[in-house]
Amino acid sequence: MSVFLTPSDRLRIVRVEESRVETQTARTVFFRDEACLNAKPGQFAMIWAMGADEMPMSLSVMNDEGRSAVTVKPWGPGSNLLCSLKPGELIGVRGPYGNNFTSKKGSTLLVGGGSGVAPLIPLSQELMRIGAKVTLVLAGKTSGDLMLLGDAERIIKPPHRLVIVTDDGSAGVKGLAPDAVRDLLSKKAFDQIYSCGPEKMMRMVFDMAEEKGIPMEASLERPMECAIGLCGICVVGKYLLCRDGPVLDSKQLREVSKEFGFTRLDRAGRVVPL
Amino acid sequence: MSVFLTPSDRLRIVRVEESRVETQTARTVFFRDEACLNAKPGQFAMIWAMGADEMPMSLSVMNDEGRSAVTVKPWGPGSNLLCSLKPGELIGVRGPYGNNFTSKKGSTLLVGGGSGVAPLIPLSQELMRIGAKVTLVLAGKTSGDLMLLGDAERIIKPPHRLVIVTDDGSAGVKGLAPDAVRDLLSKKAFDQIYSCGPEKMMRMVFDMAEEKGIPMEASLERPMECAIGLCGICVVGKYLLCRDGPVLDSKQLREVSKEFGFTRLDRAGRVVPL
Amino acid sequence: MAKAAPEALSSSKLSVNIAGLTLSAPTMLAAGVVGITPSLLRRALDSGAGAVLTKSIGLNPREGYRNPTVVGVECGYLNAIGLGNPGVQAFSEQLKNIKGDLPIIMSLFGSGPEEFSQMMPLLEDTPVKGYELNLSCPHVKGVGVEVGQDSEMVSKIVSVVKRGTKKPVFVKVSPNVGNVVEIARAAESVGADGITAINTLRAMTIDVEAKRPVLSNKFGGLSGPAIRPVAVRCVYEISSVVRIPVVGCGGVSKWSDAVEMLLAGASAVQVGTGLATQGYGVFKALNEGILRYLSEHGFERVEQIVGLSHSF
């Protein structure tokens, strides 16, 4: 009889079931965790790479025959260790935490860059399930940097649309994601935009969305410590991304306009440029 | 969101709704407490008379239109205070605790002395409900010492039988409860005996029951502190009366034969005569 | 005379005066909990907190420990954030942007009298209403309870801080000491204006599957409902002997927890972990609950129940 104040806060230690190669360095790490099975697109888990770090990671798979997954791009010690784990090795999981994208019918543009495509895969699936029309922009530096491409290609079939964008044109359209978005917006009417990825990219997309008057939801990233609304390090404006976010809507993005795309707190609580 | 290990252990402060006169000094104290409504005959609550003491008290009423009650005979500071409380004054309640009489069909003899009649009233009701035949011996020193007499008279109607016994014959049969029991046992076959009251009385009844081979259950009293099986003060043999009891069956009574009717621990843990 | 609106009435019932500060309600945001930017401090005030404490700020910027820094345990959380903070200069700059006259109390930590005396001049123009000295953090070397367990050291630090400011100074004490009352008395004797009791309890959890301590710092501080009985005891003991106000902190998340603290002798309560379990709405819920309790029990003002349990 364990008594946790919030059951999802109980740390679970689970085995890596599979580590799927996404790019040369990035991996999608599969594991089994009851609580993550029912997470919603946009929610994240705190993943503990033992001995290195614990990090927020969007769930890229909620329930694939009982398995969940996160898609990890190595940056520092934590994500590096996570990407190097072999099946059978242990990770810690708590959560799922945070809010989720609100899925609505209509003509929908999803814009994902780098590992930011992670929550957009399950979101695409849900949107298609409820009858929305999906256009997913999947961006990366080169063809080798595109994450979750296999999943995207498998699930996004006409009339839905998958738009690949690379900086160098080694796959799909050549250019940056915002360029592709500008092009799409000029040709077609969209009812809503969802985005996750580098914040500067999302800011550019948001500015276009504002110009066109299209509602947008963006999943932001900030350093996180507690993930339960205590430490404050994940602040954007008056919002705590771990609880009020990670997904902010147009109204909120307008409120935090001075920070969105520009600044964050570092782990000492100093305001630093993004 | 309060997290108690065992919900019944949460202390509840409730108002005295009524203090019914039983004898010149004894009272039946009514109160409203959710958890006590579902107690079973034989179970007790810990009743806190604030500023004086907290005492185990058998529930004499479980659910009389949402009210429960204990029937209290004044002995020391705690029970004295309890008997003096006016409607509207506060008491503390935790529990219900302990096991209960196992009610079975058949010809049943119940023997209650003093405040020990308390659990036998709801037990009689339950026995009659399940189709047992009830003979209740209600004993006291004088007619003025009979407790819960009104309740007994109200519920025990032919073919069931109420036998009043007083030491001085001021009401019912003259004599001690065991005398009346001997008489009843000689005239009639009983399938089971239940008893609560002074332990020496119960011991005498038990010895007769053993002779006749009639299974018996007796509710014993010991000092109690924790009521949850921690302090050990309520020990009889290897049993903790607060958890394994207060009701012991014939097999258990045989096991504790050297103590039953003879000794107990005092609050210093010394073995003292009853 | 015109009748006051019900809201005004209620707020006057709830308002308390502590060490010269008048607060609209006896509920505060605890130190170190979300209070890292002006926007988050203001949000707590807008949500009903009578005052807000900042993160604990030190002389120099400091990164906290690596994650995991927080882990759930039964009836509470362990944290070892590690006093990450931007340093007194950068933080004061941030605070200067604050508009309006807000009841913000700044939490400070340091390694001893010297460090505190270096900090005080840097704080002069900061628009805060008082200071709380964190002499009680249980998991950072050389500061917190490591200086706060020695009553002589506490006297020296409080003296230095009092010399450096006219604003009220609270001392936040730790239960991880032999005698918390002695520490509180030492603080009072050199002019502390109030005592906050308590900070977290030094604690640890080891995961049996991982076979290792979970927190990267191994040791952390236990907070939440688990520690409330310890906090209530400290508040009761301290308020029995000091004359300055005591602020209760530890495991307050429901209105009855707050009332328990007030009855124990606290003039106000702080909420930390309650923010994780109840969200920012915790302040409103506590204030309303306290108000309801006052009416139901025939009291006019919060102050009437402060320390009431001592009469038994």
Add this chain to the structure above:
Amino acid sequence: MAKAAPEALSSSKLSVNIAGLTLSAPTMLAAGVVGITPSLLRRALDSGAGAVLTKSIGLNPREGYRNPTVVGVECGYLNAIGLGNPGVQAFSEQLKNIKGDLPIIMSLFGSGPEEFSQMMPLLEDTPVKGYELNLSCPHVKGVGVEVGQDSEMVSKIVSVVKRGTKKPVFVKVSPNVGNVVEIARAAESVGADGITAINTLRAMTIDVEAKRPVLSNKFGGLSGPAIRPVAVRCVYEISSVVRIPVVGCGGVSKWSDAVEMLLAGASAVQVGTGLATQGYGVFKALNEGILRYLSEHGFERVEQIVGLSHSF
């Protein structure tokens, strides 16, 4: 060679040697919890406990406090039983009736070296296997933690007791001290054979409807899951510096709690409050759970996991 029966196998996996005592399992009944008669001690042994502690016994008989002596709080209980006990003479008489060679450890309390030195001769023929000194009860004046928070006093008491017996002597320490490691080290330095960590935390609860402290003694000791992170921390810290075995106590009710303690550095665990929530079956459940854990993680004996978490 004949194969051992599975049961024998398992018990040898679980058996531990602590301060010269060989126990069939690393789970013990904690001091003061039901161990007031030989019959109750034996029942705990019959239920699977590897050893049992008695009530804490003093020189003279003593009634405990008036009720309420126990009250539930979130994730735990407060108790102020008040060290009620029949005194060393009467209790020793009772113990002499015990048949068989049972792993019973007697818990003793006293006001200082003199009282302990008076008690020791009275214990000579008692069939107990060792002693545990309760220098940590948080709610009785003049004994327990009031003597156990001073490391010099602890040394004196342990010295006196060691002179009075050849049996192993454990010292039970309190978390209500500035530095628990120092106390443990003081005990070890004068020959203590083991440390038990921890006793309850000094605490209090006030009922908001009654407006008064619930325990008749006002202050009591907090036990149960709420204090486990504090206990684990103490076990870890103490076992990092002493060479004698540490017995973990505080909030153990599930097998994983016991394993957490073992990984933290405890050679065995004690169960108090777990008896209230799980009944006497707690010992069997813990033993089976530990055994399962050992097999699943490829260990042969309990001793292999003692202190394992220190390698990180």
